[in-house]
Amino acid sequence: MNDMNGCIHLNNFKAAKGVNPYKVVHAFFVACTSQEARMYKATACLCFVCSQPGPRLHSCLHCIYFGCYEGHMQEHSKTKKHFLYIDLNHGNVFCAQCQDYIYDQELADIATRNRLKGAKSLGLSAPFMSWVPNANEAAALRRLRKRRMISPNTTIGLRGLQNLGSTCFMNCIVQTLIHTPLLRDYFLGERHKCKPSGAGKCLVCEVSKLFQEFYSGAKTPLTLHRLLHLIWTHARHLAGYEQQDAHEFFIATLDVLHRHCMNGLEDVEKKENGRCNCIIDQIFTGGLQSDVVCTCCSGVSTTIDPFWDISLDVAGPGSLQACLERFTRAEHLGSGAKIKCSNCRAYRESTKQLTLETLPIVASFHLKRFEHSEQIDRKISTFVSFPAELDMTPFMSSHRRAVDTADNNNGPEGVFEDNRYSLFAVVNHLGSLDAGHYTAYVRQMKGSWFKCDDHMITRADLAEVLDSEGYLLFYHKTVLEYECDV
Amino acid sequence: MTVNNTIAHQRLILTGDRERFKELLRRRLIECGWRDQVRMLCRDAVKETEGNNVTLDTLVTRVTPRARALVPDTVKKELLQKIKTHLLTQKEH
Numbered sequence: 001m002n003d004m005n006g007c008i009h010l011n012n013f014k015a016a017k018g019v020n021p022y023k024v025v026h027a028f029f030v031a032c033t034s035q036e037a038r039m040y041k042a043t044a045c046l047c048f049v050c051s052q053p054g055p056r057l058h059s060c061l062h063c064i065y066f067g068c069y070e071g072h073m074q075e076h077s078k079t080k081k082h083f084l085y086i087d088l089n090h091g092n093v094f095c096a097q098c099q100d101y102i103y104d105q106e107l108a109d110i111a112t113r114n115r116l117k118g119a120k121s122l123g124l125s126a127p128f129m130s131w132v133p134n135a136n137e138a139a140a141l142r143r144l145r146k147r148r149m150i151s152p153n154t155t156i157g158l159r160g161l162q163n164l165g166s167t168c169f170m171n172c173i174v175q176t177l178i179h180t181p182l183l184r185d186y187f188l189g190e191r192h193k194c195k196p197s198g199a200g201k202c203l204v205c206e207v208s209k210l211f212q213e214f215y216s217g218a219k220t221p222l223t224l225h226r227l228l229h230l231i232w233t234h235a236r237h238l239a240g241y242e243q244q245d246a247h248e249f250f251i252a253t254l255d256v257l258h259r260h261c262m263n264g265l266e267d268v269e270k271k272e273n274g275r276c277n278c279i280i281d282q283i284f285t286g287g288l289q290s291d292v293v294c295t296c297c298s299g300v301s302t303t304i305d306p307f308w309d310i311s312l313d314v315a316g317p318g319s320l321q322a323c324l325e326r327f328t329r330a331e332h333l334g335s336g337a338k339i340k341c342s343n344c345r346a347y348r349e350s351t352k353q354l355t356l357e358t359l360p361i362v363a364s365f366h367l368k369r370f371e372h373s374e375q376i377d378r379k380i381s382t383f384v385s386f387p388a389e390l391d392m393t394p395f396m397s398s399h400r401r402a403v404d405t406a407d408n409n410n411g412p413e414g415v416f417e418d419n420r421y422s423l424f425a426v427v428n429h430l431g432s433l434d435a436g437h438y439t440a441y442v443r444q445m446k447g448s449w450f451k452c453d454d455h456m457i458t459r460a461d462l463a464e465v466l467d468s469e470g471y472l473l474f475y476h477k478t479v480l481e482y483e484c485d486v
Numbered sequence: 487m488t489v490n491n492t493i494a495h496q497r498l499i500l501t502g503d504r505e506r507f508k509e510l511l512r513r514r515l516i517e518c519g520w521r522d523q524v525r526m527l528c529r530d531a532v533k534e535t536e537g538n539n540v541t542l543d544t545l546v547t548r549v550t551p552r553a554r555a556l557v558p559d560t561v562k563k564e565l566l567q568k569i570k571t572h573l574l575t576q577k578e579h
């Protein structure tokens with residue numbers, strides 16, 4: 001069972017009957033690629049002798065006889081001299097002559113395709129498949145002998161950033177982006193391939209280089225002259241912005257990167273239902289639903305807008321969850337803010353509620369600690385606690401709808417949806433409004449935190465992170481869904 | 487299996503919910519590191535076997551008891567809770 005070319009018995013069988021018997025049994029009784037298949041599996045997957053669904057029910061590949069592995073399958077193989085069986089739980093092929101399971105690349109590929117189809121027919125995300133190097137990658141691995149081991153104590157990817165004269169607001173955002181898991185994977189995987197015309201002017205290329213430098217293994221602090229210059233020239237409104245606010249810089253950077261993603265060879269016009277599909281939007285964009293309900297006729301008008309982050313009011317001490325609860329609470333718009341109801345054809349009072357229709361992979365929260373008004377500019381240092389693990393389910397449109405209609409049996413969807421997030425970066429503003437300084441905490445690996453203070457990187461622990469004031473909070477989806485491509 | 491059990495079992499397959507629960511379980515086992523632990527157990531079992539004659543059956547008999555014991559209680563509880571809730575809400579229809 002060392003290679004992927006099966007055994008002589010399986011090869012003879014394939015030569016005589018092809019792969020179709022395997023394909024059909026697998027599609028119907030293992031992966032269930034359709035509703036019809038599920039019906040067959042539900043009613044027919046029982047041992048022909050003892051009528052039990054297991055343990056380890058197998059199907060004879062020669063005559064589609066179902067038997068339990070320990071007893072009736074072995075019996076069938078002796079009396080009928082049929083030697084090949086499919087494990088109906090996992091789809092592996094057993095050869096009774098070799099008395100073991102047999103690997104066969106062709107059958108393995110069929111099984112993979114069937115599993116994807118099965119997942120798709122149930123609306124499930126594609127099953128996880130571990131990385132297998134293609135021919136190029138395997139060659140590269142053989143050629144490049146140097147290996148870098150990632151241990152729990154590794155400090156790879158950690159580099160300070162020189163302060164070029166109050167550029168800490170920028171350094172902390174760069175540190176956050178560098179430590180955004182999916183963005184890191186995208187750039188270290190060299191997924192951005194630039195058109196020739198973009199050369200030298202493309203900010204995505206620049207960021208790609210920056211990732212390589214961060215993870216090169218060198219430890220000396222980096223200087224971001226070029227990046228600074230590029231973002232500056234592309235987001236001019238920032239250059240004139242005196243406050244040099246980390247939040248503004250974050251949004252401006254996403255915006256510039258999203259625009260420059262169009263330089264990518266593979267990113268051209270990749271739009272799905274009007275939404276940009278660039279790496280920035282794939283990671284950071286969510287959908288905010290706004291429901292305006294007329295108090296007269298209860299007519300609802302719903303709009304959904306994309307968002308990159310959520311700005312939350314800081315009204316007294318509390319928690320991030322409380323801020324989100326307030327953010328998604330229905331709010332009565334008074335008589336001063338009447339909205340034209342298309343149903344009543346008149347201006348009416350209404351209630352408005354914001355909920356999250358779709359969640360981004362990275363959920364970014366901005367605590368509005370800076371108050372700018374005609375009279376006064378001030379900073380609100382009120383304590384707001386935030387968790388290391390956050391479940392976003394209560395703030396989603398689907399959940400709110402179920403709660404409002406007191407529809408408690410939210411069925412399997414509610415059971416299976418997974419909206420858990422883990423904290424991976426926190427940007428803090430220290431000091432006063434006019435003499436402030438920005439630092440960032442970043443999670444380098446699970447449970448391993450570091451504080452980035454311009455050129456200085458020091459180890460931190462989670463308690464310290466959770467104790468900090470918090471200005472920008474970044475959460476990464478804990479479990480990623482895979483898309484079905486079949 | 488009793489008649490009731492069989493019906494519940496068939497229904498879970500028919501609706502695809504068995505597959506959904508399986509997927510949820512698979513995810514949780516990967517998340518908590520169980521799969522990696524079991525992979526290491528298998529590796530050790532293969533190394534310990536004399537003469538390189540490892541079959542799946544020998545692996546299954548060797549590793550299964552330890553692998554079962556390694557499934558975290560939180561995962562068992564979550565699955566049990568979710569399956570229970572799910573079956574109860576189904577009955578009301």
Ligand SMILES: [Zn+2]
Binds near residue numbers: 047049
């Ligand atoms: Zn049997």
Ligand SMILES: [Zn+2]
Binds near residue numbers: 061062082
């Ligand atoms: Zn047979």
Ligand SMILES: [Zn+2]
Binds near residue numbers: 008009010095096
């Ligand atoms: Zn054989």
Ligand SMILES: [Zn+2]
Binds near residue numbers: 195198263264
């Ligand atoms: Zn580029």
Ligand SMILES: [Zn+2]
Binds near residue numbers: 258277280
């Ligand atoms: Zn975009």
Ligand SMILES: [Zn+2]
Binds near residue numbers: 294295341342344348
């Ligand atoms: Zn109305």
